[in-house]
Amino acid sequence: MSTERFKRQSFLGANSQDQIARTVIGVVGLGGGGSHIVQQLAHIGFQNFVLYDDDVVEDSNLNRLIGGTAVDERSMSQKLYVARRMIFGLQPQANVVGVPSKWQQDPSALQRCNIVFGCMETLLARSELEVFTRRYLIHYIDIGMDVHGDNPPVIGGQVVLSSPDGPCMRCVRFLTDEGLTDEAARYGDAGDRPQVVWPNGVLASTAVGIAIDLVTGWTRKRRNFDYLVYDGTRGTVKPSLYIQKREFGPCPHFPTDAIGDPRFTEL
Amino acid sequence: MTTEIRIPRGLYEAVLADLRRPHDFAFERVGFLKGRLCSPQRDQRLILLHDYRPVSDEHYRPDDTVGANIGEAAMSTAMKAAFDGRATCDGVFHVHLHDEDGFTGMSRVDARELPKLPPGFASIGKTAVHGVVILSKNHGSAWEYSTDEKRLVEVPRIVVVGAPLAIFDKRRLW
């Protein structure tokens, strides 16, 4: 890779491109959010990808699927194929493991990752992925958007960083019993939720920025958790009120010795 | 099959801080980490380091010829950890610090003495992986004991998980 390509991002640090190239990134969900993330990561210079999506490109995706084309829709291309095409178009030497299934059905490749982006539709799916990443000491960055109400509609969203030695999504009150109960009452059906490209872009860019800071440490903030709330009406991304000025102790949901493969106690 | 070692940044920095403490007569300090083996059947295995135990000050023996000479009491404690770790696949990793920048490897004394340790741990904790970690100020190297080959084999990749991530990797991936 020529150094010319990345000279405009040299402010990230002397070894930054090397660290970026060595990091293994997982992206679970290659739809509106995940496709943005993949594109940005490829531009920045990441070389090692593990991608999960079991879906194909449909017409209803093309209002927001980055890299997706009308030809993809007609030929029912896998979203995985679209993502790989984007990556190889920028990083021909990249290592890409693409898994055309839900991650739960074949998680072995995901274990190799150092950072996993979760771009899924349900709280339960997010919760399960966080359990996995905590087990195997992997940073987890979650993004999602939604549209509420209709008079006028309000666009909202979030970016959450859950790191192995920091507070989890329950600690920062992104995942709550009330939210999970409400979702279960709807049988977890995401339905045809409104989804548009520009909030996905804001959220994906914010998430990628968090990942770059984890990999390069360029801001020197050393932040091992975050919960940023997106207000699409005001055009703001701010820390959630709950985490502002709050100190977090050890996470009670994922004790430090609860790592590795599941442990069973015979009774 | 490849192996990757991961260690949380908080633990990594605590280990560095402890190993940097001066000792009355030893030139180097030594500690032991537990390493939890994950997914032993898969192509890539993980060893997750946790639970650091420094060797107590009184368990060092004066010896001008080496960086650190630890006595039987320290070894007994490490053997007990190997025994206790059987149910959880926790092995024992000897760790010390070369107080220099950049890549570090075994010194001549390390290469002579360190391979003697893991076979004892492995004889007790057969389901786990045991080995050695050597840290520098900003890098690290590790070896796991291969019971097949009866020798230490270098672990190609160590990841410090935290803010920021640090990846000590000597080879191309995959």
Next chain:
Amino acid sequence: MSTYPPDQVQELKQFCDKLKSFPEGGVTYFLMEGTNLPDGCSPAKCDVVFRPIDSGDGYMSRLYFDVVVKCPYARNWNVTNARLAERNWHAFSWKVNVTNFTLAQLVREHLSALVRTV
């Protein structure tokens, strides 16, 4: 992490070949390997995970099965490929809204729901 009366935990063994527990996300679950299912179900036996408390999905307790069990009457299998202990599990919608059952009574209630007409 949740704890349960030891005598009630031992009572769970009547349903299965092997009983284990595991913690996940702050909740203690029971893995009941080789649980016998009621007559009329296929398979006759499977692995089951029992969650004795509400973990936020609105069910005060839940049984998860490692297969979608074929039952005499249609059940709403509204959870498929739920991830617990790095395995995938399935659950049908059945609420047992009782607060004073023992663990064994809860499991019996959930299992019998496989063959209830309502």
